[in-house]
Amino acid sequence: MATAAAQGSLFRRPTATTGWWGWVTTVDHKKIGIMYCATALAFFVIGGLEALAIRAQLAVPNGTTLTAETYNQFFTMHGLTMIFLVVMPLGVGIMNYLAPLMIGARDVAFPRINAFSYWVFLAGGLFLYSSFFLGGAPDGGWFGYAPLSTQLPGNGMTFYALGLQILGVASLLGAVNFIVTILNMRAPGMTLMRMPVFIWMTLVTAFLLLFAMPVIAVALFELMFDRVYNANFFNPAAGGDPVLWQHLFWLFGHPEVYIMILPAMGIISDVLPTFSRKPIFGYAAIVFAGIAIGFMGWGVWAHHMFAVGLGPVANSAFALSTMFIAVPTGVKIFNWLGTMWKGDLHFTPPMLFSIGFVAMFIIGGLSGVTHAIVPSDAQQTDTYYIVAHFHYVLFGGAIFGLFSGIYYWWPKVSGRLLSDGLGKLHFWLMFIGFNLAFGPMHILGLEGMPRRTYTYPDGMGWNLWNIVSTVGAFIIAVSIAIFFVNAIITARRGREAGADPWDGRTLEWSIPSPPPEYNFAEVPIVKARDDFWHRKYVVKPDEYVPVVAGGAVAEHEDDEHDPGHGIHLPAPSFFPAAAALGLPVMAFGVIYSWPLLIVGGLVLLLGLFGWVLEPSEVEH
Amino acid sequence: MATEELTSAVQEHHTSTGLDNTKMAMWGFLGSECLFFGSLISTYLLYRNQTADGPNSADLYDIPYTSVSSFVLLMSSLTMVLALAACHRKDQRGMRAWLLATALLGMVFIGGQIYEFTEFAHEGLSLEVSPFGSSFYVLTGFHGAHVTVGILMLLLLVGMSMFNRLGPDDSRKVELIGLYWHFVDIVWIIIFTVVYLIPS
Ligand code: HEM
Ligand SMILES: [Cu+2]
Numbered sequence: 001m002a003t004a005a006a007q008g009s010l011f012r013r014p015t016a017t018t019g020w021w022g023w024v025t026t027v028d029h030k031k032i033g034i035m036y037c038a039t040a041l042a043f044f045v046i047g048g049l050e051a052l053a054i055r056a057q058l059a060v061p062n063g064t065t066l067t068a069e070t071y072n073q074f075f076t077m078h079g080l081t082m083i084f085l086v087v088m089p090l091g092v093g094i095m096n097y098l099a100p101l102m103i104g105a106r107d108v109a110f111p112r113i114n115a116f117s118y119w120v121f122l123a124g125g126l127f128l129y130s131s132f133f134l135g136g137a138p139d140g141g142w143f144g145y146a147p148l149s150t151q152l153p154g155n156g157m158t159f160y161a162l163g164l165q166i167l168g169v170a171s172l173l174g175a176v177n178f179i180v181t182i183l184n185m186r187a188p189g190m191t192l193m194r195m196p197v198f199i200w201m202t203l204v205t206a207f208l209l210l211f212a213m214p215v216i217a218v219a220l221f222e223l224m225f226d227r228v229y230n231a232n233f234f235n236p237a238a239g240g241d242p243v244l245w246q247h248l249f250w251l252f253g254h255p256e257v258y259i260m261i262l263p264a265m266g267i268i269s270d271v272l273p274t275f276s277r278k279p280i281f282g283y284a285a286i287v288f289a290g291i292a293i294g295f296m297g298w299g300v301w302a303h304h305m306f307a308v309g310l311g312p313v314a315n316s317a318f319a320l321s322t323m324f325i326a327v328p329t330g331v332k333i334f335n336w337l338g339t340m341w342k343g344d345l346h347f348t349p350p351m352l353f354s355i356g357f358v359a360m361f362i363i364g365g366l367s368g369v370t371h372a373i374v375p376s377d378a379q380q381t382d383t384y385y386i387v388a389h390f391h392y393v394l395f396g397g398a399i400f401g402l403f404s405g406i407y408y409w410w411p412k413v414s415g416r417l418l419s420d421g422l423g424k425l426h427f428w429l430m431f432i433g434f435n436l437a438f439g440p441m442h443i444l445g446l447e448g449m450p451r452r453t454y455t456y457p458d459g460m461g462w463n464l465w466n467i468v469s470t471v472g473a474f475i476i477a478v479s480i481a482i483f484f485v486n487a488i489i490t491a492r493r494g495r496e497a498g499a500d501p502w503d504g505r506t507l508e509w510s511i512p513s514p515p516p517e518y519n520f521a522e523v524p525i526v527k528a529r530d531d532f533w534h535r536k537y538v539v540k541p542d543e544y545v546p547v548v549a550g551g552a553v554a555e556h557e558d559d560e561h562d563p564g565h566g567i568h569l570p571a572p573s574f575f576p577a578a579a580a581l582g583l584p585v586m587a588f589g590v591i592y593s594w595p596l597l598i599v600g601g602l603v604l605l606l607g608l609f610g611w612v613l614e615p616s617e618v619e620h
Numbered sequence: 621m622a623t624e625e626l627t628s629a630v631q632e633h634h635t636s637t638g639l640d641n642t643k644m645a646m647w648g649f650l651g652s653e654c655l656f657f658g659s660l661i662s663t664y665l666l667y668r669n670q671t672a673d674g675p676n677s678a679d680l681y682d683i684p685y686t687s688v689s690s691f692v693l694l695m696s697s698l699t700m701v702l703a704l705a706a707c708h709r710k711d712q713r714g715m716r717a718w719l720l721a722t723a724l725l726g727m728v729f730i731g732g733q734i735y736e737f738t739e740f741a742h743e744g745l746s747l748e749v750s751p752f753g754s755s756f757y758v759l760t761g762f763h764g765a766h767v768t769v770g771i772l773m774l775l776l777l778v779g780m781s782m783f784n785r786l787g788p789d790d791s792r793k794v795e796l797i798g799l800y801w802h803f804v805d806i807v808w809i810i811i812f813t814v815v816y817l818i819p820s
Contacts, residue, residue, distance in 0.1 A: 109641045176648045184635035184644060210648055214656035221758065222663065231747040231754035232672070233663065239670035240751045248659060612776065613785065 025572035027111035036093030047081035059470040061458040071454035072139035079142035091263035101508035104187025109180040119580030124166035127584040131159035146234030146245040161224040162587035175209035189526035201266030204294040212255040219248035250301035264401025268354040275351035276343025286335040289328035322372035349423030353404035360396025385445025411497030422486040429479035436472025440465035505533040579607025667751035674749030689732035696725035723774040
């Protein structure tokens, strides 16, 4: 079907930019960004429902809401969903929408690859979830430890190996695209040290993805060969070493936690200055701390393996490096506090979420340092204490930061303001619910409650905190519902936002909301960090010599009334979506029958073939 | 795959760094590939003596044979360089000839690999028999897959040039695929050294 459509466009390329086809064939970074965010929010709801089911099961001892099998599938899919289908794509979606706007570009470097990345991501997510209908979802944890993951019956963990592989393709291509975009597509005057902090963190994230994805790809391939083709990578009986899986997984896995947190750190580094009405405190320090994290993040992975028995030397070395990496993280915290210090604080919803990030992330960072200490980690590992830690950094950190970004840029994207009151209600409910849900897990963990276990006996002293935690989870659910209500109500009746509702500092606020397809009618010339702020408050506007769109000034003098005219935009294309369809078909082929593998491969090849032959712009 | 986007969107002839977008993308992609092969090679090094009940490398490797096929692949880098040179001279026919020669040498290499795999299989080395077998086939197999993708891209270039789909200033495409091809060659040199030459 899709190939037929693809064939058609060999002769006639899509022109519609509205309606369904407009979305399927778009290569506009803004539309792709919106699709990423919308898809990620849908998965957020699904992953959230799984979490509620888990908490319902654990509310009381000997719970019977879920069976052990379903519980294992739910906690695995919950983790996979939140990491790969929510936090990462939300970050990528916001980057997609904003990176070109913030650096003064008309699109990303490779718009069709960008569209391809989105469709591959969607295909990967749907492929993972199709496992529920095909005999059972992955059930060996998001970390997929071998040899459990190689031996679990059913196809669940094969879906895991292949699904993450597909998602990895999307991430890798996205990383290349963003690196080139940020390094190469900056407007005149936008030097590296004038870039918004969010752009810097995006760049570091892209490099982390670039080097982390191939490592997990190899691990997943090895898992796939073990499961499907009886290879012996992780089979101890034949001399295979399960610890190899752990090394490969965490060599990817620790950079991955920074992949999730750095975009959120970038967001709040742009939100806090706006609502403190001060520039970011210590720009260079926060940038270099981000880069330092990007390097040091590669030298700490074995702190996830303290209990494996790597020996005292390795354990001590990784304990030290782990404590060390908390230093650049701490630097950033002081940057944020310094930014707010003596600022003229405006407690809007995005600001509240940013402050929430800082507060919750400090707690998560401190518990992180406690398990950098090997003897103390021996007590903590595999208990709810760990669950508390990573939810404070991932939910209290990443999700709060991403919501800060959503509230902050919503008016830019939709052209309408969200309700402030409902936004604040969302924040406070989420903040309270979050701390009720995850705070008590510290205590439960220290009291010895193991994680990844579907039930617990009565009389362990764990009953009270478990019920509290479950209540907290449901409060979070209510708060998220309020967010969606807010979005729906204001979509029709919200106030017009105007170009610059927050009195912002960065370039995206200098253009209309929602921005026109070509972003900037005139490519801005950047003269300072926080350029737009200086244009509003310091520099007189007539000092600027704008570059007229589409090239030479003289050529376009006559169409001044139509600012978009003459700007060459990349044309829509069917091929990215068509080619992406090939990947899940191939993956089904690996699981069920090899002819499908060939069919999928052909779809992918034909899609790419048509893509190469199609010019990226329509000829005039 | 980064090569598929051969023309950048907004036809900027100058970029912030002065480097071409597609070339920067290719370098980034190849950087990522280093980690990919690095992980596969590490796995092999960990398992090269884990032969379980299967044959070991001393029983299997035929160094002279593999040296010849390695030499063939090395020569293909030379022909690739000549193809690019012809392209810069705007000698389309010469370019096509050298590209085809490169693809042919690549096919000879792949043929050699298929023969080698069949031989080894006869002698009892399989994915299933030992971690050594698993890591050997998966490492060299992924390398072979990369060569195959390279061959397809070379043939595509030849085809595009024949049907005049390559403009005169499209030497960049040849250059990009050349970069990829040389990279895959260098990876083979490393694999040849680490896998075949260093005794276990
Ligand atoms: C101050 C910085 C941090 C330190 C010192 C730290 C330390 C640690 C350590 C030592 C562990 C392993 C505990 C164990 O399994 O016994 C761990 C687990 C974990 N951390 Fe962090 N961490 C930090 C920041 C983060 C961030 C920013 C994130 C994500 C946004 C994160 C996410 C996780 C996750 C998901 C796990 C659990 C992995 C699993 O399933 O076993 N951490 N952390
Ligand atoms: Cu870690």
